[in-house]
Amino acid sequence: MNKRRNQLSLAIVAFLLGGLIVVQLRSQEAGNGLDQLTPTELTVLVGNLNTRNDQLRAEIATTQAELSALQASDARGDTSVGQLQSDLAKVRAWTGLDPVNGPGVRITVTGGIDAPSVQALVNELRNAGAEAIAVNDLRVEPNSVVNGPAGGLLIGSTALGDPFQVSAIGNPETLTGSLTRAGGIVAQLAATAPSAQLIVTPIDMLLLPATTEDLVPAHGRPQL
Amino acid sequence: MTTAQPPISGPISARSRLGRIPSWQITLGIALFVLGLVVVAQFQSDGPRAQYASDERGPLVQTAITLQSQQDALKAQILDLRTQITDLETKGQGSVATATDLGQRLQDARLAAGLIGLQGPGVVIQLRDSDQTVPPGDNPNDYLVSADDVRTVVEQLWLSGAEGVAVNGERITTGTAILDIGGTVLVNSAYLAPPYQISAIGPPDLLDRLTAAVGFRTFAENRAQAFGIQVDYAEPADVSLPAYAGTITLRYAQPDPSVAPGGGASSPAP
Numbered sequence: 001m002n003k004r005r006n007q008l009s010l011a012i013v014a015f016l017l018g019g020l021i022v023v024q025l026r027s028q029e030a031g032n033g034l035d036q037l038t039p040t041e042l043t044v045l046v047g048n049l050n051t052r053n054d055q056l057r058a059e060i061a062t063t064q065a066e067l068s069a070l071q072a073s074d075a076r077g078d079t080s081v082g083q084l085q086s087d088l089a090k091v092r093a094w095t096g097l098d099p100v101n102g103p104g105v106r107i108t109v110t111g112g113i114d115a116p117s118v119q120a121l122v123n124e125l126r127n128a129g130a131e132a133i134a135v136n137d138l139r140v141e142p143n144s145v146v147n148g149p150a151g152g153l154l155i156g157s158t159a160l161g162d163p164f165q166v167s168a169i170g171n172p173e174t175l176t177g178s179l180t181r182a183g184g185i186v187a188q189l190a191a192t193a194p195s196a197q198l199i200v201t202p203i204d205m206l207l208l209p210a211t212t213e214d215l216v217p218a219h220g221r222p223q224l
Numbered sequence: 225m226t227t228a229q230p231p232i233s234g235p236i237s238a239r240s241r242l243g244r245i246p247s248w249q250i251t252l253g254i255a256l257f258v259l260g261l262v263v264v265a266q267f268q269s270d271g272p273r274a275q276y277a278s279d280e281r282g283p284l285v286q287t288a289i290t291l292q293s294q295q296d297a298l299k300a301q302i303l304d305l306r307t308q309i310t311d312l313e314t315k316g317q318g319s320v321a322t323a324t325d326l327g328q329r330l331q332d333a334r335l336a337a338g339l340i341g342l343q344g345p346g347v348v349i350q351l352r353d354s355d356q357t358v359p360p361g362d363n364p365n366d367y368l369v370s371a372d373d374v375r376t377v378v379e380q381l382w383l384s385g386a387e388g389v390a391v392n393g394e395r396i397t398t399g400t401a402i403l404d405i406g407g408t409v410l411v412n413s414a415y416l417a418p419p420y421q422i423s424a425i426g427p428p429d430l431l432d433r434l435t436a437a438v439g440f441r442t443f444a445e446n447r448a449q450a451f452g453i454q455v456d457y458a459e460p461a462d463v464s465l466p467a468y469a470g471t472i473t474l475r476y477a478q479p480d481p482s483v484a485p486g487g488g489a490s491s492p493a494p
Binding site for chain 1: 246248249251252255256258259280281284285287288289291292294295298299301302305306308309312313315322323326327329330331332333334335336337338339340341342343344345346372375376379382383386387388389396397398399400401402403405406407408410412413414415417418425426427428439464465467469470471472473474475476477478479480482
């Protein structure tokens with residue numbers, strides 16, 4: 001009798017323990033840092049995720065159409081050279097391996113500005129949906145980093161000079177709005193780099209050059 | 225008669241007393257101890273969550289988690305479609321020289337773009353929030369890893385010769401923005417939770433080049449030494465970077481008609 005009671009209490013304790021461990025693990029998992037965000041920040045995050053998911057759905061539709069066209073030409077026994085060419089043109093334009101044209105904005109930067117500020121400007125253009133960016137006549141790639149001291153800025157081994165221009169293709173209104181909004185990057189730079197002057201001009205037709213690098217990895221190999 | 229026992233009584237009697245305690249009591253004791261630990265841990269970690277459960281943040285957090293998992297599924301779908309396209313494009317093209325050449329150039333372009341996963345020598349830099357207590361009057365955000373921190377490390381890796389970079393599984397491409405939302409970081413509009421692991425493939429001496437770079441050393445001094453941001457390095461035998469799973473559709477930029485499709489103009493346009 002006594003032994004049975006002992007076993008019962010042991011079972012209850014083990015049950016509670018198991019339950020608590022599960023609760024503890026679950027709550028650690030759910031944490032993810034989201035609980036530190038304010039409602040405003042969460043709203044921005046949700047907006048960002050929504051926009052991105054819409055873009056991904058559109059990309060899926062395009063890619064699905066591309067696949068169907070390929071499958072059709074494959075079924076007909078075609079070599080699909082035309083499809084390959086259009087794919088190649090699309091990827092090369094997106095990557096910066098080919099020149100592109102289109103509407104966008106040009107930012108003329110005059111005066112003392114440091115490298116991180118220029119990088120912040122490029123980051124903001126990407127965030128605002130710029131599809132292609134160039135600094136002076138050099139196409140910006142992921143590995144194009146502006147560095148060097150203020151007054152002696154370089155991109156790669158090319159000096160930027162003063163003034164220099166940052167051009168971006170995208171929706172001119174969205175790009176201009178996002179750069180010049182209250183608290184946006186232009187306002188921030190006016191506070192942190194007061195000696196620099198940034199003039200944002202919407203442009204109907206920009207022509208951005210191709211990168212001069214081939215960008216094909218030399219050390220990494222494709223995961224196939 | 226007590227004389228026979230004393231010389232050997234100490235250890236043996238202690239052991240036999242322990243032996244007399246039923247094993248279930250020992251198990252119960254250990255279980256109660258662990259239970260205590262878990263209860264304390266649970267109460268301590270309950271603080272901040274209990275706050276949002278009762279206000280407007282609860283539904284927002286749930287929405288963000290749902291959207292992020294939808295995003296993961298959408299990205300997987302894109303990668304799957306792209307794999308099917310690549311398979312079809314490379315299949316049965318061997319007999320046509322033009323198609324073979326185009327297929328190879330397409331593969332190179334996709335590699336350059338980050339649309340194909342990459343594997344090779346490299347480094348992983350991990351950034352973790354400070355575990356220092358924030359002194360009164362200091363901004364607590366200074367003690368968290370920021371988008372600026374992640375961006376600085378990514379840029380320094382490029383400058384040190386990296387040829388591919390990813391942050392927590394998000395490949396850095398030509399269109400990647402790295403942003404702050406509160407004390408957390410968005411890369412390619414994907415919400416990333418700390419710690420941030422920045423993986424890069426490059427020359428075998430990539431880590432030496434990085435740690436010798438003035439820009440990286442300044443970052444480490446400003447952030448690690450001043451605020452306790454934790455910077456760790458690893459050089460795994462093989463680093464692997466995922467393919468970029470986002471959109472590559474251009475809406476405003478068009479290939480310039482002065483260049484033949486896929487032509488790769490070598491002279492920059494004016």
